[in-house]
Amino acid sequence: VELVESGGxxxxxxxxxxxxxxxxxxxxxxxEMHWVRQAPGKGLEWVASISYDGRNRxxxxxxxxxxxxxxxxxxxxxxxxxxxxxxxxxxxxxxxxDPGIVGSYYFDSWGQGTPVTVSS
Amino acid sequence: DIQMTQSPSSLSASVGDRVTIxxxxxxxxxxxxxxxxxxxxKAPKLLIYAAxxxxxxxxxxxxxxxxxxxxxxxxxxxQPEDFASYYCQQGDSxxxxxxxxxxxxxK
Numbered sequence: 001v002e003l004v005e006s007g008g009x010x011x012x013x014x015x016x017x018x019x020x021x022x023x024x025x026x027x028x029x030x031x032e033m034h035w036v037r038q039a040p041g042k043g044l045e046w047v048a049s050i051s052y053d054g055r056n057r058x059x060x061x062x063x064x065x066x067x068x069x070x071x072x073x074x075x076x077x078x079x080x081x082x083x084x085x086x087x088x089x090x091x092x093x094x095x096x097x098d099p100g101i102v103g104s105y106y107f108d109s110w111g112q113g114t115p116v117t118v119s120s
Numbered sequence: 121d122i123q124m125t126q127s128p129s130s131l132s133a134s135v136g137d138r139v140t141i142x143x144x145x146x147x148x149x150x151x152x153x154x155x156x157x158x159x160x161x162k163a164p165k166l167l168i169y170a171a172x173x174x175x176x177x178x179x180x181x182x183x184x185x186x187x188x189x190x191x192x193x194x195x196x197x198x199q200p201e202d203f204a205s206y207y208c209q210q211g212d213s214x215x216x217x218x219x220x221x222x223x224x225x226x227k
Contacts, residue, residue, distance in 0.1 A: 044209075049216070103152070104212070106154040107156075
């Protein structure tokens with residue numbers, strides 16, 4: 001199992017960025033997937049999740065509709081669109097796989113993370 | 121949202137010590153509680169899922185217990201590689217939340 005994020009970088013406040021997470025070693029279409037972020041020196045914060053088929057999505061309340069999670073199972077890739085970026089969105093963004101135990105959510109595999117810095 | 125309160129926020133211990141970290145949920149989450157270890161500059165690693173199940177290849181000195189609102193992670197005999205940060209995470213609600221973390225340092 002391998003997850004490789006990309007797309008991070010330095011971006012000005014108010015701009016947008018799209019993160020990607022390429023999966024290998026397993027069939028992406030069988031798994032719910034998540035994004036989790038970690039601001040510098042801070043703890044882990046769940047961002048968003050998407051069901052195996054893309055039909056159901058959930059987001060952290062704090063994002064207020066600025067982020068969109070999506071997936072392309074044919075390309076084995078998960079995405080996170082970040083809009084109207086703010087300084088407080090500066091963080092390392094991780095994608096993570098959910099093993100799909102009914103009635104429970106957790107992360108059994110993680111990518112290495114991609115850093116996003118929002119600064120003018 | 122379900123709030124997760126982890127304690128202590130930091131802890132100093134010696135190799136060979138037995139260490140316990142606690143996590144309390146703001147409502148009943150059954151056994152939907154998971155524990156992760158994170159080392160500096162690295163991604164988190166799953167240690168325990170469903171409160172007490174040891175993830176594959178995780179050493180048996182790690183154990184978890186609890187149900188409802190109160191949970192514990194125990195390391196029976198600290199090894200040098202165990203000095204890291206630890207996070208609990210509730211998986212009962214699709215709006216997932218983490219504890220604030222415990223930093224385990226060498227005394």
